[in-house]
Amino acid sequence: MTLNRRAFIGTGAAAAALLSAPMLGAQGKPRVVVVGGGAGGATAARYIAKDSDGAIDVTLVEPTRAYYTCFFSNLYIGGFRDLSSIGHSYGTLATDYGINVVHDWAVGIDRDAKTVSLAGGAVLPYDRLILSPGIDFVDDAVPGWSVAQQNKMPHAYKAGSQTELLKAQIEAMPEGGLFAMVAPPNPFRCPPGPYERVSMVAHLLKQINPTAKILVVDPKEKFSKMALFQEGWQKHYGGMIDWIGPDFGGANVSVNPDQMTVDIDGAVEKVDVCNVIPAQKAGRICDMAQITEGNWAPIVPATMQSRMDENIHVLGDATNQGDMPKSGYSANSQAKVAAMAVRGALTGSKVFPAKFSNTCWSLIDTDDGVKVGASYEATDEKIAKVDGFISDTGEDAALRKATYEESIGWYAGITEDMFG
Numbered sequence: 001m002t003l004n005r006r007a008f009i010g011t012g013a014a015a016a017a018l019l020s021a022p023m024l025g026a027q028g029k030p031r032v033v034v035v036g037g038g039a040g041g042a043t044a045a046r047y048i049a050k051d052s053d054g055a056i057d058v059t060l061v062e063p064t065r066a067y068y069t070c071f072f073s074n075l076y077i078g079g080f081r082d083l084s085s086i087g088h089s090y091g092t093l094a095t096d097y098g099i100n101v102v103h104d105w106a107v108g109i110d111r112d113a114k115t116v117s118l119a120g121g122a123v124l125p126y127d128r129l130i131l132s133p134g135i136d137f138v139d140d141a142v143p144g145w146s147v148a149q150q151n152k153m154p155h156a157y158k159a160g161s162q163t164e165l166l167k168a169q170i171e172a173m174p175e176g177g178l179f180a181m182v183a184p185p186n187p188f189r190c191p192p193g194p195y196e197r198v199s200m201v202a203h204l205l206k207q208i209n210p211t212a213k214i215l216v217v218d219p220k221e222k223f224s225k226m227a228l229f230q231e232g233w234q235k236h237y238g239g240m241i242d243w244i245g246p247d248f249g250g251a252n253v254s255v256n257p258d259q260m261t262v263d264i265d266g267a268v269e270k271v272d273v274c275n276v277i278p279a280q281k282a283g284r285i286c287d288m289a290q291i292t293e294g295n296w297a298p299i300v301p302a303t304m305q306s307r308m309d310e311n312i313h314v315l316g317d318a319t320n321q322g323d324m325p326k327s328g329y330s331a332n333s334q335a336k337v338a339a340m341a342v343r344g345a346l347t348g349s350k351v352f353p354a355k356f357s358n359t360c361w362s363l364i365d366t367d368d369g370v371k372v373g374a375s376y377e378a379t380d381e382k383i384a385k386v387d388g389f390i391s392d393t394g395e396d397a398a399l400r401k402a403t404y405e406e407s408i409g410w411y412a413g414i415t416e417d418m419f420g
């Protein structure tokens, strides 16, 4: 077996098992394999299957049977949604769209042979491969923290059990206790996400533990919708939230999960809950496919093809694409561009110029929603912002309520667009 451009998780025994595994999916049709059934991957799989009318054989590889959206997971923490309302199954993609849904991990990609190997031993051949694996965390990004400690100091930046755990820890805080967040450096998944989370934690604590405090340590001078969040924190949660930027040590932070302490530039704070959101990089399978440069996978904007392999398209958070934030809306928008390009390449269907859009809504308190968004186009170098908008500070309550209601409609729409 050549190791050139091949990478496998695990031992020689696993690799030997792969060599003897059957090849799946050969039906005489062009084959698309999609790795990752989240905002990018589920959308791409559905659009390719739906718009090609059975002419393309689509396989979706996703380890989890229920996908919990990170979007609106903060609203679950705040008590505005229950967990089941943000969980989605892949059943409709299989039954109504004929997608071959395989619940497994992709553990190796052979770009020469154009195959994806799965942890369970199967090998999937592809004509085009779509990777939308989301994020992984940069090792040692926050000294003292590792994934092995995520039960003591949850990240809750991949939704599901981590989000449940973080909420349970907040609910169990002692009266007047301290919640700390270690915020990530740019670029990271969902730029307003940590600050919406702070708002939702404050909303919850205000009801169940009003003398509790929130401390945010941040390596960034500025963050998304900063003026809007700071105005909202002052208005709804005055005195509860302390934000420490890099000028006051926010960039020099380590944690001790056993002691439940946070060291901020030499000053040690004892905390009751610590939400560590480490620096991020493309989901590991991108490294294994050798399509990353630094932490992210560069793409050709017009088609979302990897700059390193024209048979692979990369979507969503894993990409280095230019001006779009790493959001579910962005991943969904990029997926439709990739789906059109893939169909064009495999069936000769018409390909229109790529257009992208994004809006990120955040909830600050009951009926107090804000948003930021933009439209984008593909240039040779990057996905470039065309024009944008952002909520204003000082908006009236009716507009903020309408903005929140708009976000509820968006959530229903995007999850239907992903899962059918």
Ligand SMILES: Cc1cc2nc3c(=O)[nH]c(=O)nc-3n(C[C@H](O)[C@H](O)[C@H](O)COP(=O)(O)OP(=O)(O)OC[C@H]3O[C@@H](n4cnc5c(N)ncnc54)[C@H](O)[C@@H]3O)c2cc1C
Binding pocket: 035, 036, 037, 038, 039, 040, 041, 061, 062, 063, 064, 067, 069, 070, 071, 072, 073, 074, 104, 105, 106, 107, 132, 133, 134, 135, 156, 157, 158, 189, 190, 193, 194, 197, 283, 284, 285, 315, 316, 317, 318, 326, 327, 328, 329, 330, 331, 359, 360, 361
């Ligand atoms: C707290 C929070 C709030 C957010 N709020 C919003 C919001 O309001 N609006 C918004 O637009 N975005 C929001 N986001 C961001 C959004 O969740 C992500 O940007 C989006 O999910 C990215 O889509 P993706 O397809 O790149 O990755 P994901 O949606 O994470 O999907 C990746 C999938 O790939 C699978 N996978 C990974 N590796 C493998 C492998 N080797 N084999 C098989 N499968 C694999 C994973 O299991 C996962 O299901 C939020 C994020 C967070 C953390």
